[in-house]
Amino acid sequence: MIKANKIIGIVLLSLFLLGCGSGGGTKQIDYNFKQGTSGLQVSFMDNAPPKKIYENSNFNVILKMENKAAYDLVNGQITLSGINPQYFVFEKKTETFSILEGRNLYLPDGGVSYIEFPAKSEKLFLNAESYQGKYFLNIDFDSTMEFVDTICINPNLYSVYDAGCQIEDRKSYSGQGAPLAVVEVEEIIHPETVGGQVEFRFLLRNRGQGEVEYIELTKAMLGSSEFDECKFKEGYFDSKKVLLTKQNQEALLVCKTHLKEQGSYTTTVLLDFNYHYEMQEVHNLMLYE
Amino acid sequence: MGKAAAIGGALKSAGSKVTPGLTGAGAGATAVATQSAAKSFRNKGFPLFLAAVIIFIISQVLGLSDFYGYASVLFMVYCAYAVFEGRGAYIVTIFCVWYFLLGRASLESVLYYVVPIALIGSIIHGLLGKFKSKDTFAHGFTEEILYGLGAILIFFLDIGLVEMVSQGVVNLPYILTEILRLIPLWGYVGLFVMIQDEEKGEKSFFITVAKWLGIAYLVSIIIFASSIASGAEGEELLPGIEQFIEAKETAQGKFAKTENPAYSNLKCVVQGRFNDLPVCIKDRQDDSKRKVACEAEGFPEGTTSFNECTAELKELDNKNINVVGFNDKTIKEPITAELIPKEAKKYDLLHEKGQAIKIPIDLEIKNPRLDPFEVYVSCNITTQRRKTSIGEAEIVGFENKGENNEKGSKWKHFTIYKTESSIPLICQPTKLDYELNEETRIFNGSYNVVFYVEFKGVNTTSRLERSFFNDLKIYDEINKIKDLTSEQEQELRGKARKDFEEEMKEFLNLKYSSIESRHSTGPEDFARIDFSFGPSEGEPIIETSDSISFEADVDNLGNGKITNINSYNFIGFNGVTFSGSGCSLSGSLNVPQKFMKSSGIPIHLCWVDNLPEEMANPALGDETVEFRAELEYDYLIEREVGITAGVIDDKSK
Structure with a gap:
């Protein structure tokens, strides 16, 4: 009896230890931040600027910037434009930041930065009672985005006996943790008879409130090898860079490579992008006598 | 036959209607023309047409708008009695009595006079028609109203109602005001009657010619109408005839003597400017207006100052600038000023013989920005109808500036120091054209007092x-x-x-x-x-x-x-x-x-x-x-x- 209890106790303890010990030294919580389409969130601090600014007074415009994307923002510039200097004089109208960290395990809410613009109000026009000064808050920065997915390659389209993975002709995605997102991937297999090639068509789209100025492809891997060819449909020269317009915030990347194996297999596709992003908001400064 | 007999025969034949010496076709044409004219004269519209056209031409050439205005009254009466065959005659007659003799002064007079005029006239016509068994009461009543008011309306249109309306009430198309300014309306009424009657009877060459000339003139005025601002003022409910005429003159911008557009048209055609006829006419009209304006400024034509004046006006006209601007809504208190009479309508002033008359008014000024402008005030007293000055007057008190206004009255001057000021001004005659004594009935009637306030240096x-x-x-x-x-x-x-x-x-x-x-x-x-x-x-x-x-x-x-x-x-x-x-x-x-x-x-x-x-x-x-x-x-x-x-x-x- 005592022997049986000992055995049960050892088994239970082993189970406990096994449960705790799995993962080989990795973090206890694994959370994929690279999902969704969150980006930079900007807000004003309370009373900065004040709702009512009086003539000949000092005030501040203080921005709180939170990076909710999963990637760092770099080379950032914040500019206040459209300000009428007859009524509001700013010591400086531009500020920069070199890096604002993205969300990660150590910084799950993303990096936060405060930018301050000190200013002074002047007199109203003649005996006017108020003045509404509309101005623009312009923010632009560089950032990156990474797309990773496991896909199936099956060159034998007509094989009945290959019970390998199933190709998904078209897959949709809800974002990779940045305002620029790969939203759709189309996989086209060209059988041996026509060259034995696989072609991927990646549709990128701006899902944020701002604008993507350009996208640059910096890395394109299928498994452990680079794609034979990758170019943006509307790109120029080396076609690894595309300029987007206001009206068209989408880009199509076409990547092709030769198939090395005869049978079906799953592998990883990895794309890295750089992009330049611009945001603009309009706000008011209200001057009173 | 000797020469004498031949001459005697020729003289004898000169007494006949046929022109002496003319025979055959020439004699026939003259007879037709004479008969045509005679036929036309029997037409009731003809005297109206002829008189209206002649008087219109005379008034345009000599600038006698007043003369035309009074003639228009006669045309209205003639129209009611002769052309409309008595329809509207009662209303027109009673209207003339009320308008000219009783002074059509107030709103009450509309209720007391205008409505009763229309009703009484119509009732009389209706009853008379019924008693004479010619007509029903209702028909006579309606006819009296329509024809009577129609004649009165044509009268007002002819002497300047449209200019007044366009200035004060609505924006009428300038082409409409211009047409009515430049056509003799009664002449066209006469012509219309002539054409109507001709359709019932024999054709008349004279009427046909008059008809086509009338149409040609009307078309040329329509084509070459130009925009003129009107500036009539009037305190009374219905302005007097002089004020209508003044409005017409003011609407012409005091250019009563500017070239008639139809004449400009003719001159441009003679000059051969067929390709740019409207431009040619506009240039002639503009030159004419500048000429009159500079003459009005006191620069006789042909002098250097006249030439400089017309050149300056031409330069201003050529700039053709009209920049859009808006009032600043954030400035709730602008600079304002208003002259407010003590009485809503007229002052009734009783005075003893030899006592000075004083006419008060309040000058309300709002100067929220405390702009340091100066205020100059003066006044003038005129007769009511003719607007002629009866002498000199001045505002009592204040510093005498030593200058006179354009009517000859002295300017007084003061400075505003407050954001809101209510300043009483009193106008007093200082020198009259005739003596104020107990025998002479001076200041025993109706007059107008004009107060002038000039703000100098407003920013x-x-x-x-x-x-x-x-x-x-x-x-x-x-x-x-x-x-x-x-x-x-x-x-x-x-x-x-x-x-x-x-x-x-x-x-x-x-x-x-x-x-x-x-x-x-x-x-x-x-x-x-x-x-x-x-x-x-x-x-x-x-x-x-x-x-x-x-x-x-x-x-x-x-x-x-x-x-x-x-x-x-x-x-x-x-x-x-x-x-x-x-x-x-x-x-x-x-x-x-x-x-x-x-x-x-x-x-x-x-x-x-x-x-x-x-x-x-x-x-x-x-x-x-x-x-x-x-x-x-x-x-x-x-x-x-x-x-x-x-x-x-x-x-x-």
């Missing part, structure tokens, strides 16, 4: 906001891409340009969302200086590659006159250079008479050569600049009040 400022963008920077990113073909580069540049334009459109809609924000704004004082700066008026975004124009004018916002522009000054244009000469950023302007009441005294129309660096190449994407325009001017307001003066009888004491 106002307007502002205009503009945003400058360097549109050439949009190609910076494209320039970084290497080895583009020219087609690719062109395509990219096209896309970038389109993108930029979208961005500008968004910027415009967000920053300059209201129409006022795209134009200059200023306080709603007596006058406002409006100016524009940019690729087009109302376009607040200026790109580096744009052609930029600069325009300015002064708007009269009140009912008075801008008598002088002492100075204007534009601020914020440091570093901006203009093409050509004559575009200075400061100056002054003598305001010609015809522009004093108008909206749109032109100041500038220039093109920009170069912008300073901060506007041409803004450091941070865009540069927002507020330009300002300062104006100092003089402004005159007038107010007329009616007085009924009476002398207190000694026995009543």
Whole structure:
């Protein structure tokens, strides 16, 4: 009896230890931040600027910037434009930041930065009672985005006996943790008879409130090898860079490579992008006598 | 037969209706013409047509508008009695008695007289018609109303109602006012009657010719109508005939002697200017108006000063500036001034013989910005009908400035120190054209007192906001891409340009969302200086590659006159250079008479050569600049009040 209890106790303890010990030294919580389409969130601090600014007074415009994307923002510039200097004089109208960290395990809410613009109000026009000064808050920065997915390659389209993975002709995605997102991937297999090639068509789209100025492809891997060819449909020269317009915030990347194996297999596709992003908001400064 | 007998025979035949010496076809044509004229004369419309046309021509050539006005009364009566065959005659008769003899003075008189006039006249006509068994009462009643009021309406239209209406109430098409100003309306009524009667009887060559001439004249007036402002004033419910005529003259801008457009048409045709006939006629009309205006200023034709005057007016006309501006809604308290009579309508003033008459009025001034302008006041007393001065008058108290107004009365002067002032002004006659004594009935009747207030050195400022963008920077990113073909580069540049334009459109809609924000704004004082700066008026975004124009004018916002522009000054244009000469950023302007009441005294129309660096190449994407325009001017307001003066009888004491 005592022997049986000992055995049960050892088994239970082993189970406990096994449960705790799995993962080989990795973090206890694994959370994929690279999902969704969150980006930079900007807000004003309370009373900065004040709702009512009086003539000949000092005030501040203080921005709180939170990076909710999963990637760092770099080379950032914040500019206040459209300000009428007859009524509001700013010591400086531009500020920069070199890096604002993205969300990660150590910084799950993303990096936060405060930018301050000190200013002074002047007199109203003649005996006017108020003045509404509309101005623009312009923010632009560089950032990156990474797309990773496991896909199936099956060159034998007509094989009945290959019970390998199933190709998904078209897959949709809800974002990779940045305002620029790969939203759709189309996989086209060209059988041996026509060259034995696989072609991927990646549709990128701006899902944020701002604008993507350009996208640059910096890395394109299928498994452990680079794609034979990758170019943006509307790109120029080396076609690894595309300029987007206001009206068209989408880009199509076409990547092709030769198939090395005869049978079906799953592998990883990895794309890295750089992009330049611009945001603009309009706000008011209200001057009173 | 001897020579004598032959001469005697010729003389004898001269007594006949046939022209002596004419035989055969010539004699027949003359007979037809004479018979035609005789037939026409029997037509009731003919005397009206002939008289109206002749009197119209005489009044136009000699400038006797008054004469035409009174003749129009006779035409109205003739029309009611003869042309309309008595229909409307009672209403017209009673109307003449009320209008001319009883003075059609007040609103009460409308209720007491006009309505009863119409009713009584119609009832009389209806009853008489019924008793004579010619007609039913209702038919007679209706006819009297329609024909009577119709004749009265034609009378008012003929002497200037349309000009008054267009000035005070609604905006009538100027072509309508011009047609009615330049055609003898009664003449056309007569012509219409003649044509109608001719259709019932035999054709008349004379009527046919008159008809076609009438149509040709009407068409030529319609084609060459020109816009003229009217400026009639009147205190009474229905202005007197003189006031209608004055309105007509005022509507002509005191250009009663300007060339008739039909004559201008004829001259241009004779000159062979068929290809640009309307331009030729407009030029002749404008030259004629400038000529009359300069003569009115006291410059006789042919003198150097006359030539300078017409050249200056021509230059002002050619500028053709009309800049849009708006009142600044954030300035709730502008500078205002108003002359407020003590009595709503007329003053009834009783005085003892030898006692001075005093006519009061209140001058209410609001000067919230404490602008240090000066106030000059004077007054004048005139007869009610003819508006002729009965002597000299002055405002009691205040400092005598030593100058007289255009009517000869002294200007008094004071300065305003408060934001709100209510100043009582008293007008007193100082010297009359005839003695004030107990035998002479002076100031025992109806007169008009005109108060003049001139504000000298009034200041106002307007502002205009503009945003400058360097549109050439949009190609910076494209320039970084290497080895583009020219087609690719062109395509990219096209896309970038389109993108930029979208961005500008968004910027415009967000920053300059209201129409006022795209134009200059200023306080709603007596006058406002409006100016524009940019690729087009109302376009607040200026790109580096744009052609930029600069325009300015002064708007009269009140009912008075801008008598002088002492100075204007534009601020914020440091570093901006203009093409050509004559575009200075400061100056002054003598305001010609015809522009004093108008909206749109032109100041500038220039093109920009170069912008300073901060506007041409803004450091941070865009540069927002507020330009300002300062104006100092003089402004005159007038107010007329009616007085009924009476002398207190000694026995009543």
